[in-house]
Amino acid sequence: MFEEASEVFDNMFKSSFPFTFIVFIPAVLILVSPLPAEASHEFTVYRMQQYDLQGQPYGTRNAILNTEARTVEAEVLSRRCVIMRLADFSYDKYQKALRQSAGAVVIILPRNMSAMPQDIVQQFMELEPEMLATETIVPVYFAMEDDELLSIYTQTLTSSSSQGSLSAAEVLLHTATANGFQMVTSGAQSKAVSDWAITSLEGRLAGVGGEDLPTIVVVAHYDSFGVAPWLSYGADSNGSGVSMLLELARLFSKLYTYKRTHAAYNLLFFLSGGGKFNYQGTKRWLEDNLDHTVMCLKAAFVLCLDTLGNGDSLHLHVSKPPKEGTPQYSLLKELEAVVASQYPEVKFSMVHKKINLADDMLAWEHERFGIRRLPAFTLSHLPSHRLAQRSSIMDVRPHVDVKKLSRNTKLVAEALARVVYNLTEKGAPGDLQIFTEQMQVQDEQLSAVVDWLTAQPRAAQLVDKDSTVVSTLEYHLGRYLKDVKRHYVKADKRDPEFVFYDQLKQTMNAYRVKPAIFDLLLAVCIAAYLGMVYLAIQNFGVLYSVVRRITQPKAKAH
Structure with missing residues (x-):
């Protein structure tokens, strides 16, 4: 009986081997193939x-x-x-x-x-x-x-x-x-992104007494920079500078509202774009406006605000030391006087560095104005332009101490006011404080602006003319200033000074x-398995006889 069954199976496998092969291949692949990617x-x-x-x-x-x-x-x-x-x-x-x-x-x-x-x-x-x-x-x-x-x-x-x-x-x-x-x-x-526009904003407070008044320009660039644009939040550099500029605009707009405190100085507030790309916004603004803008031609000085949200030191970076008797010299002395009388914990110093035109990048924003022979300087708590926190994705919100930013804002406001109203020559004491009570610096306002600025990356490649960053800054300037305008910078198509890229x-x-070697090993295993199956099928009778002989109980000896 068993011999007949073995012959039947043997003949069936041999006569239908292609069918068996087709059946076995998928079965083996299903059993031994690796599962698809687990996740x-x-x-x-x-x-x-x-x-x-x-x-x-x-x-x-x-x-x-x-x-x-x-x-x-x-x-x-x-x-x-x-x-x-x-x-x-x-x-x-x-x-x-x-x-x-x-x-x-x-x-x-x-x-x-x-x-x-x-x-x-x-x-x-x-x-x-x-x-x-x-x-x-x-x-x-x-x-x-x-x-x-x-x-x-x-x-x-x-x-x-x-x-x-x-x-x-x-x-x-x-x-x-x-x-x-x-x-x-x-x-x-x-x-490359074509026709990208860098946007800058300006607003003004006109002084009293005619058009031929000297102008004080307050500047801060609003864009951030780091190794990755989408991770560049620029809290201290230069969210703190932008926040200070807006607060100064608010304070002086109140002073300029009343006849008794309306000074004989024009004030121009400028938020520049492309600051981290060699101050492209400032460069183009000067090229387009310097020759025919009375406010620039009669600039008393340009004060640039950069990285002012921390530390207990302030440095006035200059390309050329101010001469005695000039408005810029007056600001230097007023800053020293306010620090000495009201903020003795602050270490104030002037840092002189000549403009190196051979460098690919300018050190500070005031150098853009200095090239045009405008008296300018940058105020910062950093002693050097080379310090890493000016251009880092690590410059995040905790890097700004609102109390120190508020202190620095009031210090700058007091010094500017003493220059604008010529208080030293009028015999006002050094400890006289102008911005008190209803006119005091608002910590909540400074904090809210810094929080908002650091809530999104502000790399120049991400802030176009339709950005909420630009429109919101324009709105805040419009609350305090007159003649708020936009200025656009587009790269020259033939010889572009800057090119941005997408993705x-x-x-x-x-x-x-x-790994790829797993597929090779799997193929070898499948081939070996099929080879063994093929040999077993072709020699089914022999295999059956061997198995039967092994499994058949031995006859007992008589």
């Missing part, structure tokens, strides 16, 4: 700066990413997406990835950057200019940390770190069985995948 994590990434300034390219030149993830600890980084956390970031690691022709770099930032250790924050701020100093072909992205992204980083780090301590066989097995992550961006390649914010997907 894919979608998250937002922010690309590093890409711009041209005076013909010189800066930042990354690429925006497309489709490659496997590795950490910098891996032996081979070529054509891999190197992911690293800010806490472990260093310029040497970054350069290692670039030297090994990595496919991309993704730097994971903590959700609360202000809670980072100060040494790490300071180190990264100092590295940002280095990262932007030269053109980089490799796309560089920043992402905000979340639980899924941290898990991806941890798994990739474990995979990358273990390979260096294993034998060749273990590495091969680990490579074949480990899970990996394919990092893919959904955006297109970046391209600065994209969506990235991290797909869980098996």
